[in-house]
Amino acid sequence: MKKGERIFFWLSGAITVLAVVSVAGRYSSDGPPRQARDYYEWSDAAGKGYVQYKQNGCNSCHRVLRMGEAGVAPVLDGEGTRRSEQWLSAYMQDPESMVPGSAHSSDRMGPDFRQFDTQQRQYFVKFLVSLKSNPGSSNYPVPPFKPQPKS
Numbered sequence: 001m002k003k004g005e006r007i008f009f010w011l012s013g014a015i016t017v018l019a020v021v022s023v024a025g026r027y028s029s030d031g032p033p034r035q036a037r038d039y040y041e042w043s044d045a046a047g048k049g050y051v052q053y054k055q056n057g058c059n060s061c062h063r064v065l066r067m068g069e070a071g072v073a074p075v076l077d078g079e080g081t082r083r084s085e086q087w088l089s090a091y092m093q094d095p096e097s098m099v100p101g102s103a104h105s106s107d108r109m110g111p112d113f114r115q116f117d118t119q120q121r122q123y124f125v126k127f128l129v130s131l132k133s134n135p136g137s138s139n140y141p142v143p144p145f146k147p148q149p150k151s
C-alpha cells in the first residue's frame with residue numbers, strides 16, 4: 001500500500017469503529033431514555049399559531065423547529081420554557097413594555113404585532129408557549145434568560 005492509502009485505510013477503520021461503538025452505546029444503556037433537548041406540546045391553537053407564523057415570514061429572522069434563519073434574532077425553540085404565557089401575551093401586545101428598544105416596536109425592524117387582532121395574537125402565544133426545552137439544550141434558560149415565574 002502507498003502511504004496515502006494506508007492513512008486512508010486506518011482513518012476509515014477508526015471512523016467505522018467509533019460509529020459502531022456510539023450506536024451500540026445508545027442501545028445497551030440501562031438508564032432512562034435520553035430526553036429530547038427541544039420538544040413541543042402541540043395543541044390545536046398552537047398549530048394555528050404555527051401556520052400564521054409561517055405565513056407572516058417570522059422564519060426570515062427567527063429559527064424554530066429546524067427552519068428559518070439563525071443569527072438575526074433569537075432562536076425561538078424553547079421559548080415556552082424561557083418565557084411564561086403572561087410574558088408572551090404582554091410582549092405580543094406591547095413589545096416595548098417587556099424589551100425596551102425591542103426590534104418589534106412599531107418603528108423598528110420586526111413586524112409590528114398590532115397588525116394582528118387579539119385572536120391571532122393569542123394563537124401566536126399558544127404556539128410560542130408550546131416550544132419547550134430540557135436541561136442540556138442550548139435553548140434551555142441560562143443566565144441572563146432566567147425563567148419567568150409561571151403564575
Ligand code: HEC
Pocket residue numbers: 053056057058059060061062072073074079082083091095099101102103104109110111124128
Ligand atoms: C426583521 C426581523 C424579525 C422578524 C421578521 C420577526 N422578528 Fe421577532 N424578533 C426580532 C428580534 C431582533 C428580536 C430580539 C428581541 C427584541 O428586540 O425584542 C425578536 C424577538 C422576538 C420575540 C421575543 C423573544 C424573547 O423571548 O425575548 C418573539 C416572541 C418574537 N420575536 C416573535 C416573532 C413573531 C411571532 C414573528 C412573526 C410575526 C417575528 N418575531 C418576526 C426580529 C424579527
